Amino acid sequence: MSKNSARFRKTLGLKDPRAAKRRRLSALSNGNDGTDKNEVEAIVADALLGDVHFFEVKWKGYSLSDTTWTTKNDLKNCERILNEYMRRRKKNTADLSAFYLLLQDARTNIITVANTVDAVGSPENFTYIDENILSEQIPRPCTPLFTCACKDRCRSDCGCVREQYYDNNGLVAVDPSVPLMECGPLCACGDDCVTRVVQKGSDVRFCIFRTRDKGWGVRTRQVIRRGAFVAEYVGEVITFEEAERRAILDAEQGITYIFDLDKSFPAGEVADFSIDAKTHGNVSHFFNHSCDPNMEIRQVFVEHRDPRLHRLAFFAVRDIDPDDELTFDYNPSRGSRSDSSTECRCGALNCRGYI
The missing domain is CATH 2.40.50.40 (OB fold (Dihydrolipoamide Acetyltransferase, E2P))
Incomplete structure (x- = not known):
């Protein structure tokens, strides 16, 4: 030992x-x-x-x-x-x-848990899940994104890969503003198709660890290349009205895990649905904020093309070394400090001082 x-x-x-x-x-x-x-x-x-x-x-x-x-x-x-x-x-x-056994039961044998900072145990009232849970009020999309008849791997002239969303190594190859389209369940291509990335899940080895001043965080236990898929943001998919109700309660507690699914809408428009990972989520529930993040969140379509219900996935924006904490910017569009801002403790050289 x-x-x-x-x-x-x-x-x-x-x-x-x-x-x-x-x-x-x-x-x-x-x-x-x-x-x-x-x-x-x-x-x-x-x-x-x-x-x-x-x-x-x-x-x-x-x-x-x-x-x-x-x-x-x-x-x-x-x-x-x-x-x-x-x-x-x-x-x-x-x-x-x-908590560790719970992670293993959730098909996550690539996650470890460590706390050498304090005596805080596992997060309370949290259930680990692998995919989004749709509430009863959420419509079930039934229109396939697209289909192809490619055998084994998709060809370069296939409509599924024509935009070259990923390279041959599975690294994202398009601008962050471009939605990522993956082959769906009706496509004839196999699991090793280059367009099947997010849907196959993450193979990154994570360590959920206790920080000294930011609660729980996540470190990678391996090298992650720039453009690589890290994890999907999953939770409860809820309506705008329910998200508003929960946001009020979250504001009283000073923390929220609600992500609006608004990436397909013009700026200023309100999302119809949101993902709340507060009580149900995966490893991404523990990702912390940084003003100099090493990940960004991307819009992904797999099973359908309903712009209101896209999936959210984290990709590396630079090469990430083993033991580095995995972070993203909670509010990259925020320009100036407001009354709702909270103190930032990310420690980055370019820290703006608030979130």
């Missing part, structure tokens, strides 16, 4: 306990000896290196960026704090284990 845990902590950006500078502990002696010692406020993480158990300590009066590591022996007089941490850690481990 020691080799893997050291590499794992490096992946998550944590300090190596053996190299961490120590502070003197006032909680050990309650500060009654007159020495200048610091008080332990909480234990936020632990790690095992060989036979030595280290604990990451949050000091009273210091921020989380100033945590340091100490051994269990140095926490002898901090039994209450240590026991509380171990209790929370046990519950956290159980919650994350259950």
Whole structure:
């Protein structure tokens, strides 16, 4: 475990306990000896290196960026704090284990979950799904997008690939404003057709991880090439009226997962339907915002050509290295700050300071 845990902590950006500078502990002696010692406020993480158990300590009066590591022996007089941490850690481990099993049940054996920041367990009231759920009020499109009679893979003169939406490596090859059209269920071509990308699902290996100040986030565990499909945004497909009702409730909580399906409409027009991934979604539910994102969201058609019910898919806008967090711009069209803006914590060099 020691080799893997050291590499794992490096992946998550944590300090190596053996190299961490120590502070003197006032909680050990309650500060009654007159020495200048610091008080332990909480234990936020632990790690095992060989036979030595280290604990990451949050000091009273210091921020989380100033945590340091100490051994269990140095926490002898901090039994209450240590026991509380171990209790929370046990519950956290159980919650994350259950969440991990949920991900596996959802045909997602390429996802891992990690929390070395706090004792928060798995997200509450969240169900992992692989495809959109249409509410009863949503019409079921029945008009095929188009069909082709190509055998095996589509030919270059086939109408399905004439626009060259993807290259031979499955990388998107058109401007972001162009909707992506994929071969549908009535096409004769096989699963290896170059136009079948989003519908086959993602093969990216993800790590859902706990950040220090942005809740949950997602890292890639592999290289992702520019133009590659990363993940589809899925959730509950709801009407405009229901989206408006939920948006009011979300505003009170300061967070929303509603994506309007308005990419086919002229600017200023209201979408008929939206996707809400708050309680039902996939890995994209955990994607964070960045003012310098490495992904963009694209409009995709597969089963039909109803412009009101297109699918949403994330594609890489540049090469992404392993362990990089996957991000997109929550509101790329926002020009100036408004009363509804929230503070941005993306940390990008070009951060505009608000979302």
